[in-house]
Amino acid sequence: MTRPDPALAHGWCALTALHGRIEAHVERALQAEHELSVREFSVLDVLSGQHDDTGGHFRMNQLADAVVLSQSATTRLVTRLEDRGLLGRYLCPTDRRGIYTNVTEAGLALLAAARPTNDRALAEALDAAEQRPELAPLAAVVRTLGAAPATTG
Numbered sequence: 063m064t065r066p067d068p069a070l071a072h073g074w075c076a077l078t079a080l081h082g083r084i085e086a087h088v089e090r091a092l093q094a095e096h097e098l099s100v101r102e103f104s105v106l107d108v109l110s111g112q113h114d115d116t117g118g119h120f121r122m123n124q125l126a127d128a129v130v131l132s133q134s135a136t137t138r139l140v141t142r143l144e145d146r147g148l149l150g151r152y153l154c155p156t157d158r159r160g161i162y163t164n165v166t167e168a169g170l171a172l173l174a175a176a177r178p179t180n181d182r183a184l185a186e187a188l189d190a191a192e193q194r195p196e197l198a199p200l201a202a203v204v205r206t207l208g209a210a211p212a213t214t215g
Contacts, residue, residue, distance in 0.1 A: 080200045084187040091183035096176040104129045106173045119162045
């Protein structure tokens with residue numbers, strides 16, 4: 063019989079606590095300054111990186127994976143952003159069954175305005191986490207990941 067590893071559970075609890083604190087802090091800042099949720103910001107951010115080359119547009123399941131939501135929740139979120147004029151949908155020119163979602167000019171403007179708020183709130187949340195001994199190592203890792211160059215696999 064394998065003995066449970068309390069360090070593993072402790073690490074997982076610390077990670078979820080860090081995530082919860084960061085998300086709550088960023089959410090409050092984005093809502094207060096831009097009437098935008100963390101998930102809405104994430105969708106706009108992910109979709110703003112699309113391009114027209116092969117594989118350059120996200121399918122709804124890819125977007126759902128990128129923003130860590132179910133496909134149905136992602137579809138509802140995209141519809142809300144479309145209703146606000148921040149996203150637009152159109153048929154794929156090569157496959158009439160496919161529907162693309164693009165960020166509108168208004169969406170790009172809101173994303174540009176919200177990005178400094180997001181970055182500032184994230185830095186503040188990490189600063190606060192670094193003051194807590196159980197979260198400080200994880201906050202340091204997050205900062206390291208942000209500074210590391212992206213790798214492709």
